[in-house]
Amino acid sequence: MTKKVTKVGLLTSGGDSPGMNAAIRAVVRTGIYHNLEVFGIMRGYSGMVENDIFKMESRSVANIIQRGGTILKTARCMEFMEPAGRKKAYDNLQKHGIDGLVIIGGDGSFRGAQTFSNEFDIPCIGLPGTIDKDIAGTDFTIGFDTAVNTAVEAIDKVRDTADAHDRLFIIEVMGRDAGYIALHSGIATGAENILIPERKTNVDDIIQSLEEKSKRKKLVNLIIVAEGDEFGGANELSTYIKEKLPALETRVCILGHIQRGGSPSCMDRVIASRMGYHAIECLIEGKHNVFVGIQNNKMHYTPLNEAVKKKQRINEEWMNIVKILAT
Numbered sequence: 104m105t106k107k108v109t110k111v112g113l114l115t116s117g118g119d120s121p122g123m124n125a126a127i128r129a130v131v132r133t134g135i136y137h138n139l140e141v142f143g144i145m146r147g148y149s150g151m152v153e154n155d156i157f158k159m160e161s162r163s164v165a166n167i168i169q170r171g172g173t174i175l176k177t178a179r180c181m182e183f184m185e186p187a188g189r190k191k192a193y194d195n196l197q198k199h200g201i202d203g204l205v206i207i208g209g210d211g212s213f214r215g216a217q218t219f220s221n222e223f224d225i226p227c228i229g230l231p232g233t234i235d236k237d238i239a240g241t242d243f244t245i246g247f248d249t250a251v252n253t254a255v256e257a258i259d260k261v262r263d264t265a266d267a268h269d270r271l272f273i274i275e276v277m278g279r280d281a282g283y284i285a286l287h288s289g290i291a292t293g294a295e296n297i298l299i300p301e302r303k304t305n306v307d308d309i310i311q312s313l314e315e316k317s318k319r320k321k322l323v324n325l326i327i328v329a330e331g332d333e334f335g336g337a338n339e340l341s342t343y344i345k346e347k348l349p350a351l352e353t354r355v356c357i358l359g360h361i362q363r364g365g366s367p368s369c370m371d372r373v374i375a376s377r378m379g380y381h382a383i384e385c386l387i388e389g390k391h392n393v394f395v396g397i398q399n400n401k402m403h404y405t406p407l408n409e410a411v412k413k414k415q416r417i418n419e420e421w422m423n424i425v426k427i428l429a430t
């Protein structure tokens with residue numbers, strides 16, 4: 104018999120992502136609808152270790168669905184990695200009578216939750232919140248759509264000035280281990296080249312193609328590079344290109360953390376609301392220690408200990424599209 108959950112602790116962990124607030128709102132209001140008590144835990148697992156926990160009401164989540172960041176704040180907590188830190192966290196949950204957890208974060212946060220649940224028998228539900236979209240088991244993560252649209256808007260602006268000056272721009276987007284933001288934003292902005300961690304970068308091919316373009320007077324070029332590309336980021340690439348092609352006017356633009364902020368898109372608000380609602384349903388139905396994803400527009404549940412970073416296999420067709428459309 105699975106234990107009935109009555110008091111739910113809710114936290115956001117790891118890098119924030121737009122839509123986390125919409126998910127918080129959905130968890131709180133669905134929980135209250137089902138007569139559960141919901142407790143906010145501040146700054147991820149740190150709040151559990153430090154007993155920074157407070158009771159949430161329906162009004163606690165008023166007017167947040169449209170806000171970026173996370174009202175619960177977030178952190179990467181080292182103490183929780185150690186058994187002593189987790190024991191402290193458990194003792195603090197006990198003080199509030201919390202008997203279930205919802206964790207909004209990435210794969211690392213999910214694995215921490217699974218370890219905690221194994222040690223203390225507290226059911227945990229994960230919601231995938233990361234702009235990188237790098238978790239296997241879901242077609243969407245909360246925040247990706249907003250982040251990629253922020254990148255597209257910024258890259259469009261860079262293109263205006265690149266065009267005015269006939270320049271090559273190398274634009275770095277986020278993605279330490281995953282190239283989804285680079286791939287999607289690059290295709291959407293008509294980039295000539297996209298460099299991602301999942302694919303070997305051949306810089307000499309890029310030089311050759313730039314030389315060929317320069318001969319036919321195509322001087323406006325955008326290259327999108329994910330920060331985690333094995334060749335390096337935009338600065339490394341720019342140094343290399345400037346050495347080989349000194350006549351090209353080359354500039355670098357690093358988009359950085361603007362991609363993590365801002366009001367969530369409609370898409371992120373909707374998936375966050377659906378996932379938050381289902382997190383509570385899972386706790387009630389005894390579907391424990393899973394993270395809630397969406398596949399083919401249906402809810403999909405993956406065991407927390409199977410949450411892994413999704414290494415995408417880049418379909419050659421996508422790269423071919425980039426090449427043909429950017430001539």
Ligand code: F6P
Nearest residue numbers: 118119233234235277278279363
């Ligand atoms: O949340 C994912 C991410 O934005 C990565 O794309 C990036 O490499 C990392 O977080 C940056 O983390 P921090 O803000 O801790 O430097």
